[in-house]
Amino acid sequence: xxxxxxxxxxxxxxxxxxxxxxxxxxxxxxxxxxxxxxxxxxxxxxxxxxxxxxxxxxxxxxxxxxxxxxxxxxxxxxxxxxxxxxxxxxxxxxxxxxxxxxxxxxxxxx
Amino acid sequence: xxxxxxxxxxxxxxxxxxxxxxxxxxxxxxxxxxxxxxxxxxxxxxxxxxxxxxxxxxxxxxxxxxxxxxxxxxxxxxxxxxxxxxxxxxxxxxxxxxxxxxxxxxxxxxxxxx
Numbered sequence: 001x002x003x004x005x006x007x008x009x010x011x012x013x014x015x016x017x018x019x020x021x022x023x024x025x026x027x028x029x030x031x032x033x034x035x036x037x038x039x040x041x042x043x044x045x046x047x048x049x050x051x052x053x054x055x056x057x058x059x060x061x062x063x064x065x066x067x068x069x070x071x072x073x074x075x076x077x078x079x080x081x082x083x084x085x086x087x088x089x090x091x092x093x094x095x096x097x098x099x100x101x102x103x104x105x106x107x108x109x110x
Numbered sequence: 111x112x113x114x115x116x117x118x119x120x121x122x123x124x125x126x127x128x129x130x131x132x133x134x135x136x137x138x139x140x141x142x143x144x145x146x147x148x149x150x151x152x153x154x155x156x157x158x159x160x161x162x163x164x165x166x167x168x169x170x171x172x173x174x175x176x177x178x179x180x181x182x183x184x185x186x187x188x189x190x191x192x193x194x195x196x197x198x199x200x201x202x203x204x205x206x207x208x209x210x211x212x213x214x215x216x217x218x219x220x221x222x223x224x
Contacts, residue, residue: 034212044201046212086153095158095166096141096208102152
């Protein structure tokens with residue numbers, strides 16, 4: 001079964017601390033993985049794609065096929081990073097639907 | 111930067127009524143999607159649409175639901191006879207390609223069924 005698991009509903013850190021938001025997936029083929037961010041009262045915004053291996057707003061994520069993980073990391077959290085973060089998997093050849101995790105609320109305290 | 115737009119932002123309806131949720135995808139995108147998020151739950155896929163036909167639909171997308179691209183710019187989701195459990199945030203998304211790209215989401219329509 002295709003599934004995305006984000007084990008933490010809420011992650012609270014202080015400004016300047018490192019952040020790691022966990023994402024594990026279950027999929028038999030080669031998935032495409034994404035991180036989306038939703039700031040308060042705003043739309044879901046694409047943050048990262050595993051294919052591009054880019055760093056956006058200081059966030060990075062590496063696909064680990066052995067551990068079936070795609071954790072989101074940032075070395076120094078900022079207050080403006082406070083938001084909901086969703087990990088999503090796109091299955092190949094199935095119309096491109098995204099399968100979302102439950103989301104993790106990141107709260108960065110001053 | 112172009113964005114997906116959705117109207118209305120909030121729709122209140124009585125159980126059993128028909129509703130149409132409207133979306134304008136990004137103009138050069140070819141793949142269109144509807145998702146929904148019931149309060150406190152995860153975002154769930156409803157349907158994908160390409161080349162004027164449904165390419166995939168979920169178990170949620172039963173005969174009460176339909177989608178249409180009536181005029182080459184709008185993309186609509188119709189619920190024929192709403193139920194209380196249809197109350198949710200409905201998101202439209204579009205993508206230029208089916209692989210290699212993320213999907214770009216609209217701001218959502220909050221549907222409340224009374």
